[in-house]
Amino acid sequence: MKKIAVLQALTLSAGLLAALPAFALDGTLKKIKDSSAVTMGVRESSGGLSFTLGDGKFAGFHVELCQRALADIQKQLGLTKLDIKYQPVTSQNRIPLVQNGTVDIECGSTTNNVARQKDVAFADTTYVEEVRIAVKANSGITSIAQLNGKNVATTTGTTSVQHLRKHERAAGVKFNEVYGKDHADSFLLLESDRADAFVMDGQILAGNIAKSKNPAAFKIVGEVLSVEPIAIMVRKGDPAFKKAVDDSLQALMKSGEIAKIYDKWFMQPIPPTNTRIGLPASEATKAAWAHPNDKPMEDYAKK
Amino acid sequence: MATWDWQVFCKDTIDGKIVPGCFGGSGDTTYLDWLLSAWGWTLSVSLLALLVALALGALMGILRTTPHRGLVLLGNAWTELFRNIPLLVQIFLWYHVVPALIPPLRGVPSFILVVLGLGLFTSARISEQVRAGIQSLAGGQRMAGLAMGFTLPQTYRYVLLPMAFRIIIPPLTSESMNIIKNSSVAFAVSISELTLFALQAQEETSRGIEVYLAVTGLYFISAFAINRAMLFVENRMRVPGMIGGGT
Numbered sequence: 001m002k003k004i005a006v007l008q009a010l011t012l013s014a015g016l017l018a019a020l021p022a023f024a025l026d027g028t029l030k031k032i033k034d035s036s037a038v039t040m041g042v043r044e045s046s047g048g049l050s051f052t053l054g055d056g057k058f059a060g061f062h063v064e065l066c067q068r069a070l071a072d073i074q075k076q077l078g079l080t081k082l083d084i085k086y087q088p089v090t091s092q093n094r095i096p097l098v099q100n101g102t103v104d105i106e107c108g109s110t111t112n113n114v115a116r117q118k119d120v121a122f123a124d125t126t127y128v129e130e131v132r133i134a135v136k137a138n139s140g141i142t143s144i145a146q147l148n149g150k151n152v153a154t155t156t157g158t159t160s161v162q163h164l165r166k167h168e169r170a171a172g173v174k175f176n177e178v179y180g181k182d183h184a185d186s187f188l189l190l191e192s193d194r195a196d197a198f199v200m201d202g203q204i205l206a207g208n209i210a211k212s213k214n215p216a217a218f219k220i221v222g223e224v225l226s227v228e229p230i231a232i233m234v235r236k237g238d239p240a241f242k243k244a245v246d247d248s249l250q251a252l253m254k255s256g257e258i259a260k261i262y263d264k265w266f267m268q269p270i271p272p273t274n275t276r277i278g279l280p281a282s283e284a285t286k287a288a289w290a291h292p293n294d295k296p297m298e299d300y301a302k303k
Numbered sequence: 304m305a306t307w308d309w310q311v312f313c314k315d316t317i318d319g320k321i322v323p324g325c326f327g328g329s330g331d332t333t334y335l336d337w338l339l340s341a342w343g344w345t346l347s348v349s350l351l352a353l354l355v356a357l358a359l360g361a362l363m364g365i366l367r368t369t370p371h372r373g374l375v376l377l378g379n380a381w382t383e384l385f386r387n388i389p390l391l392v393q394i395f396l397w398y399h400v401v402p403a404l405i406p407p408l409r410g411v412p413s414f415i416l417v418v419l420g421l422g423l424f425t426s427a428r429i430s431e432q433v434r435a436g437i438q439s440l441a442g443g444q445r446m447a448g449l450a451m452g453f454t455l456p457q458t459y460r461y462v463l464l465p466m467a468f469r470i471i472i473p474p475l476t477s478e479s480m481n482i483i484k485n486s487s488v489a490f491a492v493s494i495s496e497l498t499l500f501a502l503q504a505q506e507e508t509s510r511g512i513e514v515y516l517a518v519t520g521l522y523f524i525s526a527f528a529i530n531r532a533m534l535f536v537e538n539r540m541r542v543p544g545m546i547g548g549g550t
Contacts, residue, residue, distance in 0.1 A: 092502070092505065092506075092511065095509070096511075115508075115509045116509060118509075119509070156499055156502045157502040157503060157505075157506045158506065159507065161503060161507070162316070162317070162507050165316060165317050166317055169317060177493075178413075178493040179490070179493040179495070179499060179503075180493070181490065181491040185491070188399065189493075192399060192402075194409075
């Protein structure tokens with residue numbers, strides 16, 4: 001008799017548990033539950049954060065974090081199967097695609113800033129990017145002040161150009177900006193001496209140097225030009241989904257698991273060419289893991 | 304649909320503050336200043352490339368219709384070479400590959416390289432049109448010119464080309480408009496023209512729709528101005544009673 005009561009109580013509570021989220025579900029979580037599918041926005045080549053292995057496969061630090069978060073969400077929703085579709089996005093279309101629902105969660109290299117927060121929401125910062133200067137090792141350049149009158153390369157359609165302009169005015173130096181159409185192209189400008197320096201996100205510089213013919217010929221020097229929190233992007237006005245992603249990320253941060261995942265993508269050889277990016281987690285990145293937050297770039301600049 | 308914000312063009316490119324009057328002046332640059340300078344680059348690249356293309360295209364087109372096999376071969380080879388390689392690839396060849404092979408070219412500014420690249424690409428297309436124009440004339444005209452005692456160059460100058468060029472004004476108009484649009488590849492070699500402005504400004508301001516609309520408008524105005532100018536030329540050059548001369 002007692003056994004049956006326990007069983008009944010169990011089934012009742014199980015039923016309640018299953019019914020409760022179904023009541024509260026809306027937005028992206030409901031969409032995922034209803035379709036058993038989710039679309040992840042990924043990048044073709046964003047350094048170790050998100051890149052293609054060819055053949056429609058994608059990998060990287062942020063891609064793995066998203067896969068872990070989605071696995072947690074799958075468990076939470078009680079889905080036996082969750083079909084993850086990968087949708088490559090670019091700097092130009094990533095925000096519209098998240099807004100219009102084509103992409104549910106963007107796992108690339110998007111800077112969290114105030115302007116973008118008007119259109120989309122960001123999960124807790126998982127990576128803090130530092131904009132640095134790469135030069136030829138034998139050039140003798142060690143700081144931005146020495147770039148006076150030099151050709152400085154950067155990539156079209158990135159925020160680095162703006163930082164460069166700000167520093168140009170602040171430091172009272174004048175240099176020629178040359179623009180590569182993508183990071184590989186900008187690096188080629190440096191390699192072929194058309195540019196004396198390449199200003200870009202540290203991990204992209206490190207990645208390009210690691211992949212070059214002669215990595216020892218280049219080095220990353222000088223002051224940090226800008227600090228940018230890079231985060232996973234989700235739709236605005238969907239706090240339940242953001243919380244689900246954040247909870248999952250915070251668990252990884254608390255357990256220290258995130259450092260291991262970082263190590264896997266930034267310190268170990270990675271496919272497809274099995275080269276190492278070789279960029280240890282910066283102090284700012286470690287601070288973001290220790291105190292999870294979704295503060296925009298502007299808050300980093302204040303301190 | 305989010306509301307439009309055309310004020311974005313009045314913002315300073317460094318601190319993003321709205322500048323009264325929209326024009327920066329004294330060291331500051333607004334996005335409007337930048338847009339206009341980008342338009343200037345687009346027009347400079349296009350018009351200079353058009354000059355290169357018209358000169359070389361006409362020359363190669365003429366060579367292909369001469370009775371000399373060597374010259375015909377040269378004209379044909381030229382046309383096929385530049386017509387069969389994609390434009391963007393040609394621009395990269397000029398920018399990255401050619402200077403690696405010929406070191407003195409390293410000092411040449413990318414502006415000149417892109418004018419050459421775009422000009423040579425378009426010259427192949429113009430050469431084809433010039434050849435077609437000349438070949439559309441009845442064969443008797445060339446013979447008549449030579450029979451009158453004109454030398455071959457004189458026959459071209461006074462008999463064939465005046466008619467051939469009138470005939471090909473419409474396709475030349477299209478080609479001249481194309482060169483404005485094709486000049487957008489210059490962004491790939493760091494010319495800060497309209498396309499580069501669009502890519503960069505929309506990233507900095509997050510107002511992609513306004514930026515792309517403005518850039519689209521300027522491309523349209525530029526190409527349409529060329530169209531009107533060529534129509535004017537076409538009307539001025541019209542000879543009643545001649546092929547393509549209208550009535």
